[in-house]
Amino acid sequence: KxxxxxxxxxxxxxxxxxxxxxxxxxxxxxxxxxxxxxxxxxxxxxxxxxxxxxxxxxxxxxxxxxxxxxxxxxxxxxxxxxxxxxxxxxxxxxxxxxxxxxxxxxxxxxxxxxxxAVPNIKQLTWKEIFSITKVFVSIIDSKSRFTGRHSSGLIEKTKIACDFYNFDETTTQKMLIAASLHDLGKLAVSSDILEKPAKLNAAEINVMKAHTYYTKIALSQIEHFDEIKNWSANHHEKLNGNGYPEGLAADRLCFNSRLLACLDIFQALTENRPYRKGMKFEDAFAIMKKLAKQNDIDAEIVNGFIPQLKNIAF
Ligand SMILES: [Fe+2]
Ligand SMILES: [Fe+2]
Ligand SMILES: [Fe+2]
Missing domain, CATH: 1.10.3210.10 (Hypothetical protein af1432)
Structure with missing residues (x-):
């Protein structure tokens, strides 16, 4: 019921x-x-x-x-x-x-x-599309009780980042859409894996990792979503090419993709999970600096923007 x-x-x-x-x-x-x-x-x-x-x-x-x-x-x-x-x-x-x-x-x-399907001739603004994606946010977030506020928390931080970098209105809305849908592919991952209380085995990790592949496939079906698709689905790629699912390296990762990757990590580290409390800003920031040093994520974003998140409640 x-x-x-x-x-x-x-x-x-x-x-x-x-x-x-x-x-x-x-x-x-x-x-x-x-x-x-x-x-x-x-x-x-x-x-x-x-x-x-x-x-x-x-x-x-x-x-x-x-x-x-x-x-x-x-x-x-x-x-x-x-x-x-x-x-x-x-x-x-x-x-x-x-x-x-x-x-x-x-x-x-x-x-x-x-x-x-009845052809839908209604023209939507990016803002309206963002409000549609909110429907998916609560479905994605509620699919795993471990990460119940993950996407909505990421949206908040994305908004702050867009303001900080002075993105224009359209880019901001597109980034918010990308943030909303970044883990959309988790809907294709079984709840047994998403909610497994123990450590995942190698096969399960592979299934879990496929979520960004599914995000990209799903978003590639939508017209005018080319940029959003990349920003959204590249969030587990790393600058040194060790990320997944494509192993895209720095030359293939645009600024907005890098930004979402950083924000996703910050969000994950600082959010509460049923089995652990979220990290304090300082601890999360220290980890991110280390990740930047090994060229997983963009050092300029880590040092330039992440400190802006110091005093927000999360
Ligand atoms: Fe039902
Ligand atoms: Fe993800
Ligand atoms: Fe995520």
Whole structure:
């Protein structure tokens, strides 16, 4: 029930949500009133009913095995119980055609989705895009209770840095977007690894490290996001080329990428985790100076900007 409330609150201010309310909140309501909030039949918003059925299908569906029969049988036996009879019928009709199952395949799903999507002709400002990315910030941050304020803390520090370096308004907004989405790829890393209470083994470290690769792939799908994509996804690269996932060295790392890398480290060192308190400024700064000395991160940013963060609360 909690995730329904969290999800609904999270998209409350989403600029593209339109007039639809409570779709997320009621996506686990059942036609026969047996869901979390006890709504029944048409009390449940139509879009919530559709998402509820799609959510079930998506959970059972498997890229190779498909599990067509399992899905169809369950929907038939739950018609009028979990699902609206009308929506169940509509689904069974669509699912009786081969096209539906081919569209779901890994290699076609993106094309299929694009062909169904209503073209969005609304022009968004960078500021509006930043407010959309806030939806992702709370999803990313809440995915791991170990790092529950990591992205939002990074956004704060990024804002301070943008002011310090006198970035123009557009660059500032783009940097805030890059900060919001920098760990987006963690959504593709399983919670078992993100929340593992013990040390990660080598294989798990590799999976964890892939998160910035996923961030880059995801952001590369968005038009006009070229710079944001690099600033955002290069935050674990190092000037000496020892970073990941690409091993980009100084000549390939622009100032804004270097800046986010520094801020990400500062944020990580100073934030509280359930198993340890965040470091004091002096300790974090000392570590960062050491990292700069071994040419992991930019010494000018460490010495020039990081002291600005001395007196802020974190
Ligand atoms: Fe759900
Ligand atoms: Fe990261
Ligand atoms: Fe991070």
């Amino acid at each position: 909690e995730h329904c409330i969290f999800g609904e609150n999270n998209i409350k201010d989403y600029p593209l949500a339109g007039k639809n309310k409570n779709i997320v909140k009621y996506h686990h309501e059942n036609w026969d009133r047996s869901g979390f909030f006890g709504l029944k039949e048409d009390e449940i918003p139509l879009l919530a009913q559709i998402i509820g059925l799609a959510d079930f299908v998506d959970n059972v569906y498997h890229f190779e095995k498909e599990r067509k029969k399992e899905i169809k049988d369950f929907i038939i036996s739950n018609k009028g119980k979990r699902f609206s009879p009308q929506i169940a019928e509509a689904f069974l009709k669509v699912a009786s055609h081969q096209k539906f199952w081919l569209d779901l395949k890994n290699e076609f799903i993106w094309i299929a989705l694009k062909s169904h």
